[in-house]
Amino acid sequence: MSRNITWLNLGVIVVLAAMLLLGAACGPTPTPTKVPAMPVPPTPVPPTPVPPTPTPALPPETVVILQPGEASTLDWHKHCDMNAHEPDRNIFDTLLRRDMKTLEIKPHLAESFKLVKDTVWEFKLRKGVKFHNGEPLNAEAVKFSLERFVDPKTAAPGRGVVALIDHVDIIDEYTVNVVTKEPFPLLPVRMTSGHCGGNVAIVPPKYTKEKGDAYFATNPVGTGPFKFVEWKKDEYIKLEANTDYFLGPPAFKYLVFKPVPEPATRLAALLAGQADLIINVTPEQIPRIEASGVAKVKETTFGAFMIMTKITNYVQPGPWTDKRVRQAINHAIDLDTIIKAVLKGHGSVLGLPLEKEAFGKNPKLPEYYPYDPEKAKKLLAEAGYPKGFEMTIHCPNRRYLNDIEIAQAMAAQLEKVGIIASVQVWEQSVYATKWRLKQLLPAYIVAWGGAGLFDGDIMTYWAHTGSALSIYSNKEVDKLLDEARATMDPEKRKELYWKLQELLYEEAPVIKAWQQSHIFGVSNRLDWEPWIDNILLMYYAKLRK
Amino acid sequence: MTRYIVRRLLWAVVVLLGVSVVTFLVVYLTGDPTALYMGPEGTKADYELLQHAMGFDRPLYEQYWRFLSGAISGDFGLSLRHQRPTLPLVLEKLPATIQLALAAMAFAMAFALPLGIISAVKKDSLLDTVCMIIAMAGQCIPTFWLGIMLILIFAVQWHLLPVYGRMEWRSLILPAVTLGAWAMARTARLTRSSMLEVLGQDYMRTARAKGLAEQIVILRHALKNAAIPVVTVIGLEMGSLLSGAIITETVFAYPGVGRLAVEAVVNKDIPMVQAVVFVVATMFVVVNIVTDIFYVVLDPRVRLK
Numbered sequence: 001m002s003r004n005i006t007w008l009n010l011g012v013i014v015v016l017a018a019m020l021l022l023g024a025a026c027g028p029t030p031t032p033t034k035v036p037a038m039p040v041p042p043t044p045v046p047p048t049p050v051p052p053t054p055t056p057a058l059p060p061e062t063v064v065i066l067q068p069g070e071a072s073t074l075d076w077h078k079h080c081d082m083n084a085h086e087p088d089r090n091i092f093d094t095l096l097r098r099d100m101k102t103l104e105i106k107p108h109l110a111e112s113f114k115l116v117k118d119t120v121w122e123f124k125l126r127k128g129v130k131f132h133n134g135e136p137l138n139a140e141a142v143k144f145s146l147e148r149f150v151d152p153k154t155a156a157p158g159r160g161v162v163a164l165i166d167h168v169d170i171i172d173e174y175t176v177n178v179v180t181k182e183p184f185p186l187l188p189v190r191m192t193s194g195h196c197g198g199n200v201a202i203v204p205p206k207y208t209k210e211k212g213d214a215y216f217a218t219n220p221v222g223t224g225p226f227k228f229v230e231w232k233k234d235e236y237i238k239l240e241a242n243t244d245y246f247l248g249p250p251a252f253k254y255l256v257f258k259p260v261p262e263p264a265t266r267l268a269a270l271l272a273g274q275a276d277l278i279i280n281v282t283p284e285q286i287p288r289i290e291a292s293g294v295a296k297v298k299e300t301t302f303g304a305f306m307i308m309t310k311i312t313n314y315v316q317p318g319p320w321t322d323k324r325v326r327q328a329i330n331h332a333i334d335l336d337t338i339i340k341a342v343l344k345g346h347g348s349v350l351g352l353p354l355e356k357e358a359f360g361k362n363p364k365l366p367e368y369y370p371y372d373p374e375k376a377k378k379l380l381a382e383a384g385y386p387k388g389f390e391m392t393i394h395c396p397n398r399r400y401l402n403d404i405e406i407a408q409a410m411a412a413q414l415e416k417v418g419i420i421a422s423v424q425v426w427e428q429s430v431y432a433t434k435w436r437l438k439q440l441l442p443a444y445i446v447a448w449g450g451a452g453l454f455d456g457d458i459m460t461y462w463a464h465t466g467s468a469l470s471i472y473s474n475k476e477v478d479k480l481l482d483e484a485r486a487t488m489d490p491e492k493r494k495e496l497y498w499k500l501q502e503l504l505y506e507e508a509p510v511i512k513a514w515q516q517s518h519i520f521g522v523s524n525r526l527d528w529e530p531w532i533d534n535i536l537l538m539y540y541a542k543l544r545k
Numbered sequence: 546m547t548r549y550i551v552r553r554l555l556w557a558v559v560v561l562l563g564v565s566v567v568t569f570l571v572v573y574l575t576g577d578p579t580a581l582y583m584g585p586e587g588t589k590a591d592y593e594l595l596q597h598a599m600g601f602d603r604p605l606y607e608q609y610w611r612f613l614s615g616a617i618s619g620d621f622g623l624s625l626r627h628q629r630p631t632l633p634l635v636l637e638k639l640p641a642t643i644q645l646a647l648a649a650m651a652f653a654m655a656f657a658l659p660l661g662i663i664s665a666v667k668k669d670s671l672l673d674t675v676c677m678i679i680a681m682a683g684q685c686i687p688t689f690w691l692g693i694m695l696i697l698i699f700a701v702q703w704h705l706l707p708v709y710g711r712m713e714w715r716s717l718i719l720p721a722v723t724l725g726a727w728a729m730a731r732t733a734r735l736t737r738s739s740m741l742e743v744l745g746q747d748y749m750r751t752a753r754a755k756g757l758a759e760q761i762v763i764l765r766h767a768l769k770n771a772a773i774p775v776v777t778v779i780g781l782e783m784g785s786l787l788s789g790a791i792i793t794e795t796v797f798a799y800p801g802v803g804r805l806a807v808e809a810v811v812n813k814d815i816p817m818v819q820a821v822v823f824v825v826a827t828m829f830v831v832v833n834i835v836t837d838i839f840y841v842v843l844d845p846r847v848r849l850k
Contacts, residue, residue: 070808072626080583155598157583160591217628233634234800235710260709260798261807268696269708429813432580436592468589 058273061253063526063541065277066266070234070259073217076201077149080157086536087237087257091132092201092222095123095142095191100532103357103454105188109137109202109223111174113191118183118488119166123191125174129246131204132227139176143168144205146178162190162200183486185493186457194452194533225250225539234259251542267521270295276526277536281519282401283344289521298522299346301515303532305450306353307400308513309393309410309443310462312471316441319389326508328379330369332417335512337371338409342402346517352504353448353462353513360456360484360497365505368512376417388418394444395423396431401516407445410511438471443511452533456497457485463500463509472509546841550834557830561823565616568822569609569815577601578625578813599625612819621823622816626808631820635805639824641711642801645793646786648717649725653782657729661736661775665744666763676733683730692723692796709798716799724793728782735778739771746770773844780836787832788825 058064071084076092079085097108107113110123129137149156150165164184169177180187193199207221220228225247226239239255258275260266266278267285271292281289281297289297311320311329319325339347351368354361380386391414395407404425411421426434434440446469449458464481465473477500484496518534528541579596596602600611615622621631657680664676699719700708707716743749744767752766753759787802794803802821809817 072812073628078628152594155595157591157595159594160588163588163591214628232800234638234798234804258710258798261804262693262796262798264693265696265709265796265798268693268701272701272704272708274700274708428811429578429581432583433577436580436583468592 058276058523058525059254061543062256063252063254063276063538063543064256064258064274065536065538066258066260066269066275066279068259068261068263068266068280071231071237071257074220074228074231074237075203075213075217076220076222077145077154077156077203078213078217082535083257083259087239088201088220088222089193089224089535090226090239090255090538091220091224091228092203093224094193094199094201095125096188098192098452098454098532100529103532105192108192109142110191113188115488116177119180121178121180121187122171123176123178125176126246127174129223130244131207131223132221132242133204133207135204135206135221137202137223138173139170141202141205142176143170144208145202146200148203148208149200158199162187183488185485185488185490186455189453189455189457192452193537194535199451226255229254245539247539250539255538270521270523273523275521276523277528278521279536281521283346283517283519285521286346286519293524295521295523298520298528298530299517300530300534301348301517302357302530303355303450303452303454303534304515304518305447306350306355306513306515307403307445307447308353308462309407309445309511310471311443311509311511312438312441313507313509314473315438315471318391318442319383319385320391320442322383323507324379324383325385327369328376328383328417329414329419330508330512331372331376331379332419333410333413333511334371335410335514338406338413339514342405342409343516346519347401347514348517350513350515352501353510354456354459354501355449355454355515358454358456358458359490360494360501362498362501364498365501368505369508373413373417380417380419385418388420390420390422391442392424393421394431394434394440395425396445397425397427399428399431400445400447403445406514435469441471444471450533456493456500457481459497459500459504460485463504472507474503474507474509477503477507550838553834553837557827557834560830561826564822564826565613565819566609568818569612572810572813572815572818573605573608578815581813582625612816616819616823621820624809624814624817626812626814626817631817632824634817635802635820635824638800638802638805641799642787642790642794642803645717645720645724645790645799645801646783648721649728649786649790650779650783651725652721653725653729653732654779657732658736660729660733662740662763662768664733665737665740668741677737680730680733680737683726683733686726688723688727688792689796691726692719692793695719695723696797711800716797720790720793720797720799723796724786724790728779728786732775732778732782736771736775739774740767743767743771769843773840776839776843777836780832780839783836784829784832787828 067083067086069083071087072079072081073084074088074091076088093109095108095110096105096113098104099106109126109129111126113121113123116122123142125137125139125142131137146165146168148154150159150162164180164182166179166181169179171177178187190199201222204221208216211219218231225242225245227242229238229240231237235258237257241250241253243249260269263280263282263285266275267281267288269275270278270289271294273294286297289295311326313321335349339345339349380388393407393411395404398404404423407423411423414421435444435446448461460481461467462470463472463477464470465478480496480500480503484493484500487493487496518530520530522528525544526541527544531537577596579592579599579601583592583595600608612622619632623629624631624634627634660676660680664673667673696708696719699706706719710716749762749767752762790801791803791807793799794801795807802825805817806821809821
């Protein structure tokens with residue numbers, strides 16, 4: 001009997017251990033549907049003093065960044081992927097770069113650049129710059145890189161925006177002429193670093209040719225501030241400071257990118273001191289970071305992408321082909337209130353989708369259709385729809401911050417003026433295919449820009465009939481866009497964009513656009529500021545002692 | 546026995562073929578992946594160029610045939626996203642997933658068997674209730690929530706364990722507990738009911754009447770007989786642990802096959818989805834066969850024809 005009791009005692013100990021383990025997490029047990037996006041820790045946990053040896057502390061001289069996903073490839077020319085762009089931005093360089101504060105386009109790998117004639121741009125290169133493998137940065141490297149990027153065989157996803165580049169002529173060891181098929185005023189902008197917009201990184205010709213594309217994709221070599229060390233799939237990408245960097249060595253030794261898909265886990269890692277910088281912090285997480293005392297929040301809408309709702313005027317017949325109806329829809333929506341309520345203020349209303357810092361922004365235009373339901377009703381009546389109509393707003397599934405809620409709020413406001421709008425949500429891959437086939441009608445939400453472009457040219461992609469993704473058509477708009485694209489004189493180009501915006505204001509081909517904040521969580525030991533396009537540039541970051 | 550195994554393996558090939566057709570169709574039906582791999586500013590011509598480069602402009606049957614003929618020779622094609630052969634990538638991640646599944650199973654068994662046995666032996670006592678509450682909790686707490694809670698308590702609050710990744714052995718603890726909770730709960734409840742059934746049998750009374758110690762009666766006579774359905778379930782659980790670590794691997798950013806699967810599906814990386822499904826399905830089939838063999842060993846009444 002006594003042996004029996006011992007055995008039972010053992011069992012009780014095991015059970016108690018299990019209770020401790022599970023019971024700790026047993027607080028309020030929500031049903032699966034009620035799982036909060038960011039659960040707060042259960043209150044029963046007693047505040048415990050920090051143990052003497054805290055687990056996995058961050059290694060010294062190493063900055064650890066948690067990304068929401070993993071890079072697809074590290075060959076800059078072959079992706080359109082934020083998670084890949086972030087390490088790449090630190091491995092490679094571009095010919096030019098914008099000034100972070102003034103947005104002025106400045107030389108970077110190039111020493112200077114000038115327009116020789118309408119279709120020829122000359123770039124003089126910085127001397128003495130070397131790739132991480134020792135290859136020299138010279139005219140041949142620039143020729144190779146630009147021509148590789150526009151070569152259809154490379155199948156670069158961003159090729160379209162620099163497809164006007166015809167070829168590159170080598171003038172001497174450190175001078176190249178970039179020859180374009182047509183006048184291409186945007187060429188300098190496209191030579192600055194940005195995301196996915198054909199911003200061409202300079203790659204080493206000998207290495208790339210010798211090792212082949214497949215090898216280069218996982219063993220990139222650039223001229224950037226950090227050298228590639230190792231990529232362990234789904235675990236980390238490790239970079240090391242390039243001590244020979246032409247602007248001087250970075251302030252710390254290692255830069256590590258790790259993919260952590262779950263936002264709550266990224267937050268936990270930051271709070272536990274296991275990450276220096278986390279991306280895509282949600283507004284609900286901000287108070288926790290601020291209260292933690294171990295990290296802080298960096299938030300900005302500057303250079304953020306513009307999220308807009310396009311409405312068609314020709315692909316699908318219906319009330320929306322009448323501009324008064326499109327104006328009425330805009331007047332009916334109170335986006336300020338929606339941003340305050342749904343994004344908790346972590347965003348800003350833009351109106352016509354062009355950043356206020358962008359080249360060609362018309363500062364004279366009044367606010368884009370202020371909230372005025374009475375006027376909306378009047379316009380609808382004038383257009384012959386006093387009782388409203390039914391329409392669909394297509395929305396991606398959580399591609400943008402609280403996108404579905406914003407769409408639903410817009411639908412609710414439209415109902416007040418008689419428009420019954422239903423929100424149709426699509427999974428991302430389906431959405432991307434459908435928008436290319438112009439099947440998301442009559443209106444759909446999509447984001448544009450945010451790649452550091454800051455140029456009126458961006459309007460092409462939502463307003464030009466010929467754009468693969470535009471569902472709006474207007475001959476005069478097309479003419480102005482085409483003309484601006486081929487105008488080399490900046491002043492004239494600016495005038496064209498001003499005129500264009502006046503026309504677009506009147507035409508209302510989009511429901512007012514907004515920008516969501518980019519929110520980062522930053523450990524106290526990291527001194528870092530977001531870059532203008534919110535893609536991480538870690539060269540200027542420092543680790544506090 | 547050998548013939549039985551060979552026949553099972555042949556069936557496994559048919560199963561895998563069926564699985565490949567179904568996955569291919571399901572992934573394909575949701576649309577052409579080209580759009581996802583394009584720059585947003587790309588033109589129609591760029592789209593066609595990329596579509597051709599990825600082979601999605603070919604008829605469906607041709608695409609499937611290309612996949613199948615490659616797969617037979619072990620070539621599952623290049624990942625659309627990574628432009629690297631898919632099978633080596635999956636196999637590279639397999640050890641991590643197997644390690645996690647084994648750890649989860651070890652955790653589950655270490656708790657499930659004692660919990661089940663105790664609550665059966667002490668039926669209707671307070672101890673029984675407590676044990677079953679724990680088991681119920683394991684079954685009804687969502688994996689996602691449990692994972693996050695464990696992280697908040699053990700990593701953020703107490704700084705005892707790593708939050709994410711697979712850097713050292715301690716990285717395995719939280720994911721294993723999270724993943725194993727469900728299997729633990731299910732097995733504990735099954736052990737209890739199975740034990741209760743056996744405890745009422747005549748041979749139990751006989752064993753006690755022989756004067757055997759209670760411990761021996763329960764462990765050797767009751768447990769061995771109660772274990773038969775339990776083993777079946779453990780086998781099935783092992784299969785799900787190997788393939789069902791998707792949520793756990795995502796929450797803990799654990800680099801296993803589940804993460805690969807999520808990434809592949811989200812990015813519509815068809816060759817990668819195919820390779821992952823093939824590997825997971827193979828494991829599932831193998832585990833099932835092994836379970837059946839165990840079954841034979843445990844239960845002499847089951848004879849193979």
